[in-house]
Amino acid sequence: MRRRLLSSMLLVAVIAVLLLGVPLGVVVVRLINDEAAQELNAEATRVLISVEYAISQEQPVDPKQLASNYPNRYIQVAFRGIAPIAVGTQPPANRSLTEDARSENGVVRVSRDTAQIDHEIRARLLLTIALALAALGVAIGLAVVTSRRLSLPLLDLAKIAERLGSGDARPSKHRYGIPELDRVAEVLDRSAIRISELLGREREFATDASHQLRTPLTGLTMRLEEIVAAAGEPAIVQEEGEAAILQAERLTAVIDELLAAARRQRQAQAEPIDVDEVLIQQISEWEPAFRRSQRRIELLGTRGLLALATTGGLSQVVATLLDNSLQHGGGPVRITTTSSEKSIVIEVADQGPGVPEKIRNRVFERNVTGGRGTGLGLTLARSLVVSDGGRLELVKPRPATFAIFLRQVGENGRRHRVVSGPA
Numbered sequence: 001m002r003r004r005l006l007s008s009m010l011l012v013a014v015i016a017v018l019l020l021g022v023p024l025g026v027v028v029v030r031l032i033n034d035e036a037a038q039e040l041n042a043e044a045t046r047v048l049i050s051v052e053y054a055i056s057q058e059q060p061v062d063p064k065q066l067a068s069n070y071p072n073r074y075i076q077v078a079f080r081g082i083a084p085i086a087v088g089t090q091p092p093a094n095r096s097l098t099e100d101a102r103s104e105n106g107v108v109r110v111s112r113d114t115a116q117i118d119h120e121i122r123a124r125l126l127l128t129i130a131l132a133l134a135a136l137g138v139a140i141g142l143a144v145v146t147s148r149r150l151s152l153p154l155l156d157l158a159k160i161a162e163r164l165g166s167g168d169a170r171p172s173k174h175r176y177g178i179p180e181l182d183r184v185a186e187v188l189d190r191s192a193i194r195i196s197e198l199l200g201r202e203r204e205f206a207t208d209a210s211h212q213l214r215t216p217l218t219g220l221t222m223r224l225e226e227i228v229a230a231a232g233e234p235a236i237v238q239e240e241g242e243a244a245i246l247q248a249e250r251l252t253a254v255i256d257e258l259l260a261a262a263r264r265q266r267q268a269q270a271e272p273i274d275v276d277e278v279l280i281q282q283i284s285e286w287e288p289a290f291r292r293s294q295r296r297i298e299l300l301g302t303r304g305l306l307a308l309a310t311t312g313g314l315s316q317v318v319a320t321l322l323d324n325s326l327q328h329g330g331g332p333v334r335i336t337t338t339s340s341e342k343s344i345v346i347e348v349a350d351q352g353p354g355v356p357e358k359i360r361n362r363v364f365e366r367n368v369t370g371g372r373g374t375g376l377g378l379t380l381a382r383s384l385v386v387s388d389g390g391r392l393e394l395v396k397p398r399p400a401t402f403a404i405f406l407r408q409v410g411e412n413g414r415r416h417r418v419v420s421g422p423a
Contacts, residue, residue, distance in 0.1 A: 006147045013139030021132040028124045036117045037099060043070055044101035044110040051077055052103060063087045072112060079106030149178070160188050183361075190365060270308045270388045272409040275344060278311060279335055282318045289326060290333065297322070301337035307344040307406035313384040314406075317392065320381040321348040321402050328352060329400060339408070346404040347395070354398030363394055 047066065054061050066075055066087045077085040090096075091113035098111040175182050276299075283297050290297055307314075318335075325333050331351025338345045355363055362368045366379045378392075385392040391405040 006143050009143035009146065010140060013136055013143070017132045017135055017139075021128060025125055025128050028128060029121055032117060032121050032124065036097060036112075036114075040097060040099040040110055040112060041101070043073065044099045044108050047075060047077070047110060048101040048103055048106075048108040051079060051108060052105065055079060055081065055105070061085055070110070074111040076109040076111075077106070078108075081105075157184055157188065160185075160192075186361070193366070270310060270407070272306050273309055273311050273314065275305045275307050275314075275337055275346065275406075276303055278314050279318065279337070279346070282315060282322065283335070286319070286322045286326070290322075293326065295326075295330075295332060297333045297335065299335050299337075301335075301347075302339055303337070305337055305339055305344050306409045308409055309388040309390065309406050313388055314404075317381040317384050317404060318346070318348070320377045324377060325350045325352070325400070331399075342408065343390075343405045344408055346406070347401055348404075349396070349399060349401035351399050354396075354400045355394065357397070360394070360397045364392070 047070070051061055061077065061082060063085055066077075066085075070088075072088070074088040074090045075086070077087075091111055095114045095118075096111050097114050097117065098109060101108045101110075175185060279299060283299060287297055322333065325348065329350035329352030333348065333350045336347045336349070338347075359368050364378050364382050366376060382392040385404055385406075389407050393403050393405070395401050395403045
């Protein structure tokens, strides 16, 4: 990527230099030639005026004076009434620049060697090329700096993501001064925190499981050893076999209990539920508190919607949003339900000051709060929605508008087990 960025920026710089430098060089050459021609024409006009004045005053034209006044020039004077005059050394034909000045009485022709003009043109062109190379050097430097600034953070983020995939869930807390890359780094840090929490729960589950399974397994092993030792005594085998069955049943019960605990942490049993029923129940619970604050709750949108969720989980999420609105919001609270092609959407909005700008991007993080509260409500609410296969998002910071996206009910209407992941 770094090589592609560098090559593309250099290509743009080269094209820009060529588009500006080539026309500039052509203009410089033309300006120098035009300036030299105008200067030579002015000299020819001055010689013509001086010769005409000398003739009008019946004075001779002094070639030495002309040579002294116009060095490095080849001057030819042809007037009626005087002999032709030639002053200076005639330049070579391939390096000659000539200008004429004419009047009714004659003509003056002034020529010069273009070697000095060519030297000046070369000097100006060299200066232009030097400036173009300097511009390219600056462009190369900027390209190198920019490509490093963009590519190195991306490589670093790739390493962080690879490290997360390998199980190292430590947040990097790296920031690069580029808003987009810093946003990605923040998301990776939040993912690392969630992965660390998941790993912690997994370790806790493994510890609990190993402790609770050790005793029944030990008892079962002892009973089986007794059965083997008493293989020739049917009565003892029967007694120990019955005891082993009891131990196995106890082991099964322990396993069921552990799996149920793990399932409560990591999964949700989503089923078709009546969205209106949950919302009306929550409105009934919270309406007295809002009434005491001289506020009201309004239920708007489409009625009769069914969504895949758990009644307890959705109730807790809606209760969290209403509690936040009661504490931090203002005005009436509007709960609006809509249906799209893929989701059932429940929006909860009020007319309060909204979410403070400093925490808008981190409002769902643990322990992040606007001043009052624990900073855990929205984090747990999002986890509950995710465990049902949905999403909880802040769709508008001011006034605060939260949206719950739930899955629509399929045609078969069966229960769906959803393994939750990072919110």
